[in-house]
Amino acid sequence: MRLLEVRDLALEYRTKKGPFLALEDIQFHVEKGEVLAFVGESGCGKTTLGMSILRLLPENAHILRGEILFEGRDILRLSQEELRRYRWKEVSMIFQAAMNSLNPVKRVGDQIKEAIQTHEPDISKGELKRRVEALFRLVNLPLSRIGDYPHQYSGGMRQRAVIAMALALRPKLIIADEATTALDVIVQDQILKETKLLQKEFGLSFIFISHDIALAFEVADRVAVMYGGRVVEMGSSHDLEDSPTHPYTMALLESYPTLTVERRRLRPIPGDPIKVTGGAKGCRFFMRCPEAEASCKEITPPWVEVGKGHMVSCLRR
């Protein structure tokens, strides 16, 4: 059985200006032990997707259709009580800008303790202490800093603390939303390498959300490229890096420096990211696509398999 399978998910935000379709036609799965990355520009729906999987959506978000199956159970149908057991214990999330979201007036160790106690109220004091210490060791935080407050930590240490928090209840899947974006490259690199080791050691699955496609290739087994609330291309990191097929994926790749061509000039993708109201037909990248033809405006592109497990949604392919 697949760990996570999302089928035909569509979600709209209801706003004063009318409904806004933030996710449409989202289909993907995550296997046990796999890292799947979602990449795309700001506003393409990455966080919305992550929040949907945890069912932590704001009130004006409405899921229009679809299924989110975790180990075969549709989490859109869980009761509040079932949800409480599912969140953090089965799936946890490292929120965007999470390193600033630790409670400033509580010691870091205590915050992690409380997270565990909330879900395991019967845990003994000794066991709780051991669990928190083990988590500190796991994410390479010195035990001498358990009693510190968040402001006494560096940015990298705060991020490690947030990762420890996400691991605290031993979930099977972690959604990491721009988890390292705010850190400098060296610390980011260290933390990603360590997280990768943890992931391998525990057979954890990750949904890795980032606007940085080069980073996604380094971290993930497979990558899904999102544009305007849709996935436009999905496949192994290897396939997408070697043979990007959707014009948007190509544009994203060109706009990022790679490790091999270090000094390549950054090229911005022309045009603005779109906002879709209502069920628009046609390809969403139409306005900005260098290869667009008249039909691209009219016909919603179907999925085409261009290699094994390498899918692209583009009429021109």
Ligand SMILES: Nc1ncnc2c1ncn2[C@@H]1O[C@H](COP(=O)(O)OP(=O)(O)OP(=O)(O)O)[C@@H](O)[C@H]1O
């Ligand atoms: N509560 C809300 N009400 C209305 N619109 C929203 C709401 N939350 C998000 N949106 C809109 O939905 C779209 C997707 O937002 P989301 O935060 O999922 O994007 P993102 O890909 O995570 O972007 P970023 O890279 O900036 O974090 C954006 O256009 C955003 O403005």
Ligand SMILES: [Mg+2]
């Ligand atoms: Mg986001």
